[in-house]
Amino acid sequence: MKLTLAGGVVRGGRQARERFYDARGYGRVVSGDLELAPVEAAHILSRGDVETIRDADSGERLDFRGLLTSDAVSEIDVLVYKDLRDRGFYLSPAREGWVADPAGADFLVYPRGNGPWDDEIAYRVRAISEREDVPARELGDTVLAVVDEESSITYLESDRPEIEGSTAFDLPEGVAADLLGDRVLVWEPPAELYEQAFYGQPLDEESGTPLQVSLVEAAALARRGILDVDGGEQAVIERGREVEGDRFDRRLAVYRALRDRNVVPKTGFKFGADFRTYADVEDVENLGHSELLVRVLPADHTFSPRDLALDVRLAHGVRKRMVFALVAEGDIEWLSVSRLTP
Amino acid sequence: MKLTLAGGVVRGGRQARERFYDARGYGRVVSGDLELAPVEAAHILSRGDVETIRDADSGERLDFRGLLTSDAVSEIDVLVYKDLRDRGFYLSPAREGWVADPAGADFLVYPRGNGPWDDEIAYRVRAISEREDVPARELGDTVLAVVDEESSITYLESDRPEIEGSTAFDLPEGVAADLLGDRVLVWEPPAELYEQAFYGQPLDEESGTPLQVSLVEAAALARRGILDVDGGEQAVIERGREVEGDRFDRRLAVYRALRDRNVVPKTGFKFGADFRTYADVEDVENLGHSELLVRVLPADHTFSPRDLALDVRLAHGVRKRMVFALVAEGDIEWLSVSRLTP
Structure with missing residues (x-):
């Protein structure tokens, strides 16, 4: 032959x-x-x-x-x-x-x-x-086969998911709130703000007051006229930029986009992510399992395969889907990555 | 009052x-x-x-x-x-x-x-x-109480562990090997190289050959005279620097330090870490659970609490201990971080 x-x-x-x-x-x-x-x-x-x-x-x-x-x-x-x-x-x-x-x-x-x-x-x-970086823009319809230094292969599937939830609520406007160094406090919150809409976290669990609201939550609520903070939405955004730089604007854009899709984003800190999300909150007492972990990145981000492996592995371990929100000027692309066994 | x-x-x-x-x-x-x-x-x-x-x-x-x-x-x-x-x-x-x-x-x-x-x-x-970065040097005897943006608190305990294993083996010297772009191949490996000492990964599982050895493994083996690569240890190190920059030298220093302590480091890629480690390998057929995940960092590294939370959470989920190897000139400090419920 x-x-x-x-x-x-x-x-x-x-x-x-x-x-x-x-x-x-x-x-x-x-x-x-x-x-x-x-x-x-x-x-x-x-x-x-x-x-x-x-x-x-x-x-x-x-x-x-x-x-x-x-x-x-x-x-x-x-x-x-x-x-x-x-x-x-x-x-x-x-x-x-x-x-x-x-x-x-x-x-x-x-x-x-x-x-x-x-x-x-x-x-x-x-x-x-594993040493070759991958631009986020190049993912979405391919499977990455990453060969690690010991020649084992990890397959990572990527997709461009639709994000959509069904959380619905009505909130009163003009609720007074104080801007602190790194969060906002609502001293007399309407019950539905936390219990139905799942904004914030009560400081005192029994009384439900004051309600501690994160800066992204507060900026989104201030824009909609629901929270009344000294200096308004702009003051909250400026504080956010002080403590987080450019990242704050990206995170706020993603927070708003998720809320626009009737999905509830809450902090993903314990999972090392920006947000965990709930697609369908009826009331906080009967909260289900959160479905997504969302990491917010600039659209021109380049992944190191090792960081990608870390995120995907963690999300898998807690039975959530890893989603990257890629933020360009006024536009968000959603990219999900998960492990594949071909 | x-x-x-x-x-x-x-x-x-x-x-x-x-x-x-x-x-x-x-x-x-x-x-x-x-x-x-x-x-x-x-x-x-x-x-x-x-x-x-x-x-x-x-x-x-x-x-x-x-x-x-x-x-x-x-x-x-x-x-x-x-x-x-x-x-x-x-x-x-x-x-x-x-x-x-x-x-x-x-x-x-x-x-x-x-x-x-x-x-x-x-x-x-x-x-x-969660937005305050923490220099690695400041950890080791304190508990970090990290307040996330929604006011939940994660406690992270840090320690300076002793790393020590009991893996023992004898290897012949002068085994011929080829340096490829990103790894080394040993065409006729002595059986104990993989089976007892747990170096490399066979390409063909049945025949055990060729044995694929990572660049850090190969550099360590070449220094000890066990592998015979064209250009010797230095050629492997230079290739490592080409594909990984400074990080290669840090990873090699940690790899060697772990082997000196009779611990076997293998890639931690699937966990987003540098190494997973086995303290006591007798033979690869009867391999136990790996105990540590090791991330290699320069000694002047500053942690973002979110990244720390990600590593610690992942390690916890796979029942391993998260250890950071902080590398300064010729010196390695070990720092373990784990979640604490006070």
Whole structure:
């Protein structure tokens, strides 16, 4: 079985095509012959299906070790390719001209039982080292296959979810409140402010007063005329910027967007996030489990895979969905990331 | 009951002393009279034990709201003080001259049933807002009481642990290995390298070969003469710096220090940490649960309480202890942080 590497492609004849493409979903067919990406050839070599391939440039024969230590393949790609094959998938390298829509992916993975001769795609996979940062904007429809330094692979699926809840309430206007250093106190809160709308946290649980309201909550309530703070909404926002900088404006934008969607955001501090959210609050006495953990980030944020793994792992452990709110000028994009077992 | 605020101290007579110090552990006694810190007076006012105190500067009477919105107390301190009293503790504000060793703490908390008339201290508590960063150097013997934006309090205990394990093995020297882009491959590894010493991860589980070794593992092994890589230890370190910058040197120092203590560090990527560790590996077939999650940081690192909460929560969820390895020139300090319920 003769396979030859030349110009970044490994080529074989009709017999190779029958054995590798027809029977086992490797490569693609060009004029009845076989073309393989080097990562596919590396996999074939690693299995011992073929002992060596010929390197047309050097005239030498390359075994698995020879190919892996050459510049023709990335070890990251080889590891992810092998892992997906071991899990029972056929997959195609997402090369320009080889597949219909290669952008942003390294591999197109077919549903189990399907192959490159079918149209259906199960996952668009991007293979990266744990040391390679990933811009948030590039996530949303791909699966990240992150190879850690010990060569284990974590699959992270990303999506652009719709966020929507059904929390409803009516609140009176003009409730007096004091702005302190880092929060707002409402000395005579209407009961529904906490009990139905789930704003704030009572200092004294029994009497329910005073109600301690966070700066984001207070700014949102002041804008709607519900809280009456000296200096109004603007005073609260300025205090927020003093204690938190630019981040405050981003967090407030996300807080408001969640409330606009009838979702209740509460602090996510204990989970290391900005907010945890409740989609449907009827009253605080009968509060369900919060569904999302939300981390607020600027839209041009770049993730370190390790930080992403930390957030996703924690959210999974507390049975919540990890959502990133990416904030650009006046616009919020929602990105969910979760662990996937392909 | 007359209480007067002047010069940052609230003073009362003998009767106030009997009622608040003798019976309930507030304040201190000076010439038979009572002195309270404003935070203690705020707590007494919030309970309604006294309706108002007199402000000697303005001549006005302050109720709880008046004192809380003045500059005399921090809301953060008031919230933490109240929470600890509600949990059944007596505590003293750590003011210079009021207690023996106030440095680094806001409150000294006595064991339940004890008070300021006893010597024993249960916790040295520092009260901070979630927005206040904390230098790593300041942790180790205090409890952080972090007040989040919704006024809930998370207690984080810190300690300086001894790290020691009992993993023992012998390895042959001069094993050939190839340096790839982001890892090292050992094509004919001696079995004990993985199976007893738990270095690396086999690419093919059945044959155990090749063994994939991370750059920190490879650098440590190359220094000890066990792995023979082209360019030696230095080539591995240079590759590490290329892919990870300064962080590589810190991680390698911690990796070596852990191995010197007979502890096995493996990647902590899935937990968002640098390493997870096993104190006692006999063979990989019978591996126990890893005990620590280790995050490597420069010694001058400053924690955001939110990041700290994230790490500690995750470690708790996977039943491991969170340890920070603080690396200065040639020196490593170990800092453990865990959640405390006082």
